[in-house]
Every structure is written in structure tokens, then in C-alpha cells.
Amino acid sequence: MTDLFSKFDALIAQREGLLSTGVMDPFSLVMEEVKSPTVAVVNGKETILLGTYNYMGMTFDDDVIAAGKKALDEFGAGTTGSRVLNGTFQGHKECEDALKEFYDMKYAMVFSTGYQANLGIISTIAGKGDYIILDIDSHASIYDGCKMGDAEIVAFRHNDVEALEKRLKRLPADAGKLVVLEGVYSMLGDVAPLKEMIRVSKEAGAMILVDEAHSMGFIGENGRGVAEEQGVLDDVDFVIGTFSKSVGTVGGFCVSNHPKFEIMRLVCRPYVFTASLPPAVVACSATSIRKLMHGGNKRAHLWENSKTLHKGLRDLGFQLGTPEAQSAIIAVIMPDLGQGAMMWQALLENGLYVNLARPPATPAGMTLLRCSLCAEHTAEQVADILDRFERAGKAVGII
Amino acid sequence: MTERSDMFDRLKGLIEPFNKKGVAVTDSTTFAGDLEWDSLTVMDFVAEVEDSFDIVITMNMQAEIENVGQLVDAVTKLTD
DSSP, X not given: OOOGGGGGHHHHHHXXXXXXXXOOOTTSOOXXXXXXXXXXXXXXXXXXXXXXXXXXXXXXXXXXXXXXXXXXXXXXXXXXXXXXXXXXXXXXXXXXXXXXXXXXXXXXXXXXXXXXXXXXXXXXXXXXXXXXXXXXXXXXXXXXXXXXXXXXXXXEOTTOHHHHHHHHHHSOTTSOEEEEEESEETXXXXXXXXXXXXXXXXXXXXXXXXXXXXXXXXXXXXXXXXXXXXXXXXXXXXXEEESSSTTOSOOEEEEEOOTTGGGHHHHOHHHHSSBOOOHHHHHHHHHHHHHHTTOHHHHXXXXXXXXXXXXXXXXXXXXXXXXXXXXXXXXXXXXXXXXXXXXXXXXXXXTEEOEEEOTTTSGGGOEEXXXXXXXXXXXXXXXXXXXXXXXXXHHHTXX | OHHHHHHXXXXXXXXXXXXXXXXXXXXXXXXXXXXXXXXXHHHHHHHHHHHHHTOOOOHHHHTTOOBHHHHHHHHHHHHO
């Protein structure tokens, strides 16, 4: 008998090798208590959270929690059904209404996760004979959406407008084309030149999908994302987003002005063949989205935090993923996986949690300590974070 | 046959700057196994080939191309 698991042997060996050096497993951490958007108890120790994507700190917002409790009482624990059968409750419609208002778009469709939103929309709208043109550093959910569909896939170098334009020009003029971009790329926290990319895509007659998962709520005048910030949101055909970052819950969505958009509810399999979000989740989400429309002060504080952390880490001598703070993600580049894991553990022992990111999730085979800031991090916490980075970095010998 | 060997020579010329190990390149040389290219190198090389021939090699096609001979055939077909 062939053991189907033998294909994982190399990964198992790498993992055992890493753990045998005495570091704890970075991928099986448990949050024993969560005290606030920025503090949890890990291994019995109070720990500052700097790797949660909880950008706007909405997870413990009083109004959000009250809305969830009310929905739990009035609508029950779950929907036990698909959105197209028994699984659309009042809360799902309210959530979609809140999104339409937030983005000022005509149509909104709520999925059970952000992953499923990309999977569903991309695999459904680009079919056989169509082309999907995507950035090589696209998120796994985008690649999986491509793999699930029947379109031809064309990749171009990360954030390279010229490479995108050249490839678009080489494709058959009359073929259906979908260009898939992200506002903020989650590994390095860098922003895409959407304005130029959207211009060349429109010139080639392509439709455009932008994933704004990591920008919703704090980039752009109304928090609509990088496309809004760069003044090109009107040229975007589909915006994909998630509730599991700034909104502070779980779920995904697509908003659009396409006049035929509603047909997606019948043809998009990851929307149809799964249970809808629980009532409490959609109630929390709708309340949170509406509060994010008025989050100007929090946004300003988040940017301050991001800039302070970026400058502080750079001054300490760490190598960072971007020359300046472009989003609320600051990626610290580690020399290799071994030292990255040691640094990660040293930070945790100093009471600081960040994400350890490694290939294949990362570009160019990099090991990263990825920090994501929260609007609820105080200036004192940010100073504290820099102290802990200095101590851990010196102990491990990275700075 | 000359056309095919011309194509082979052109592609071999494009492979050489990425052939860090100095592997002898033949039709049966594989990119992942013999040349030991990682995904990043593959991406850079594909972009070189695409720009040199003004073609697009989709990821669907790339999945089917494991060795140099298959690449020669694929690029020949795309430039026809």
C-alpha cells in the first residue's frame, strides 16, 4: 500500500528539525484568555497582540457585542442552511445593506468567509476561454479560485505595471479578461499601484477585481480601501473583502455595480453549497461596518501607530518589508526560518505575539515576522513593543 | 528539424543565465529536478521567454511543461 501521506515527509522532517532545536511550535499557539483587542494570555503570560489583523479593534466594541447578544437571543445560534434556501435571515440582508452603504455600491453579497468570496467570485465569473491575469504574489484564496475555475491563468511580476500591460496586450483582443489585484499585499504590507494598473487593464478591455481585505476601514477617505485612496474605485468592477480583519468578526463579501450581479447568488457554488453565517455574526458585522463609516479618529491613531512602529524598528536595525509604513502591516524580514523561529519565541517570552510567516505563504522564500497594528494599541504599548523587539533581537543576535 | 534546433538554441541561450549549476542542457533536462529551479526562478525565466518571443505562457501550460524539450515544443506552437 502506498502511504498517501509520504508526500508530506519533507515537511514533517523540516518541522521535526525545527522543533528539535528547542523552539516551541509557532503554529499551535493557544490564546487561553483574550482580554481586549490588544491583550491575551498565552502560556499563562499576559501578551500584547501584534499579529491579529484586528486593525480597528472592533472585536470588543460594546455596540457590536450588544448586537450579537440580541441576535443570539432572537434568532438562535445558527441558520442551518444555505443563503439560497433557509439561511437568509433579516441580519444577512442588514449586513448587505450596510456594505452597499459603506462602499456606495448597488449590490452586495455576503459569503461565509473571505476565502470563499474569492473562491466563489473568481471561479464563477471567469470560465473556459476567458483569461485571469493576476499578480504573482496573490493570496492563496485567489489562486484557489483560479484552480477551481476553467479559465486560462496568466501571472505577472508583483506590482509591475509594465509586466501587466505587456501580458494584457498579448492576449486575444476579444477574449474575456479578469484582472485580479489586491489593495494591500498581506505578507509585506505593501500597497499596489492600482491607479496605473486599472488604467492599463481598462485599456485592454478587462474587468477588474480588487481584494481590499487589508485596507477596509482605514485606507481611503471613507475607509473603502486603496482604490478609493488612489481615486479609481469607480473603475473597479468587483471589490472583495472580509469581516475577519477591520470588521472584527468572520465572513466575506463582494460588492459591485454590475447590473447583472444578483445572478451570482444562483451560480456561485461556494455561496450556494454551504451554510450561511450565524445570526450573531451578521448582527455584529452589520453594526461594526456602520461604526467603521465614522471611524476617522481611530484611523488617524492607527496610522500613527504604524508609522511609529516602522520608524522604531528601522532605527533598531531590523530589515523591513517596505521602505515606509504603507499599511497597518509591518513585516520584519528574518535571515532564515531557524532564526525567525528563535526570534518569534524570544518575542513571545517577552510577552509579544507576532505572526511567523514562512514559504510558501511568503514571497521570494522569505521568513517574516509579520506585525499588524490595531487602532486600540496605545502609544505606550507601541513603545513597549519596540522595547521587546530590541531585547529579543539582541538576545537572538539579529540586531 | 533545423527550425526545432534553432528554437532549442534560442531557449538554451535564455536558460544559461539561470543555469547556476552549469548543468548540460538537453531536451530531457527538467527544470525542477535537474536545474533545481525554485518557483521564483521559474517566474523570472518564464517572463524572459515571454518577452523574448512576445507570447504568453499561461500557468495552465506551465503545469504541463517539465523539461526543455516540452518547452521547445510549446514555444514553437505559440509562435506559429
